[in-house]
Amino acid sequence: MAHSEQYERGLRHLRQAFPDIEERLSDVIPHGELGRRTVEWIYADLHGRPQLGFRDRELVTITVLTTLGGCEDLLADHVELGRKAGLSAEEILEAILQCAAYAGIPRAIQASRRAVRTLHDQGA
Numbered sequence: 001m002a003h004s005e006q007y008e009r010g011l012r013h014l015r016q017a018f019p020d021i022e023e024r025l026s027d028v029i030p031h032g033e034l035g036r037r038t039v040e041w042i043y044a045d046l047h048g049r050p051q052l053g054f055r056d057r058e059l060v061t062i063t064v065l066t067t068l069g070g071c072e073d074l075l076a077d078h079v080e081l082g083r084k085a086g087l088s089a090e091e092i093l094e095a096i097l098q099c100a101a102y103a104g105i106p107r108a109i110q111a112s113r114r115a116v117r118t119l120h121d122q123g124a
Contacts, residue, residue: 007036010043016054017084058082063095066111067103075111076118089124 003011014021029035047057061078065071082092092115100108 003036004040006040006044009048010039010045013043013047013054014039017081053085055082055085055087058085059087059091059095062087062092062111062115063099066096066099066107069103069107069110072110072114075114079115079118080122083119083122083124089119092119 011021018024025035029038047054052060058078058081062075062082065075065078079092083089093112096108096111096115099111
């Protein structure tokens with residue numbers, strides 16, 4: 001099945017961080033309609049906007065996922081994306097610490113635990 005131009009733009013954006021995205025796609029993006037819309041809307045449309053760069057968007061995403069709580073698997077994916085986008089381990093952990101003041105200590109602890117484990121797995 002051929003994909004839309006919008007979907008292909010989203011994949012091009014994801015390839016910047018993951019050159020092997022086609023091989024990893026089923027592990028990172030959900031299947032079916034939700035997966036297609038995730039690639040098209042988030043990675044083609046939102047990430048394609050010039051107002052924020054990839055690095056800044058990943059920092060925002062990490063803080064939002066920390067604040068939401070219960071998103072630790074997605075948080076781990078975005079910690080990895082954030083590192084590939086140029087965020088340091090210290091910046092990621094500092095952003096999570098900042099969330100503690102506004103989202104609560106328990107959510108920040110859960111996010112910090114997952115981020116530290118992901119950063120450790122990456123050798124950071």
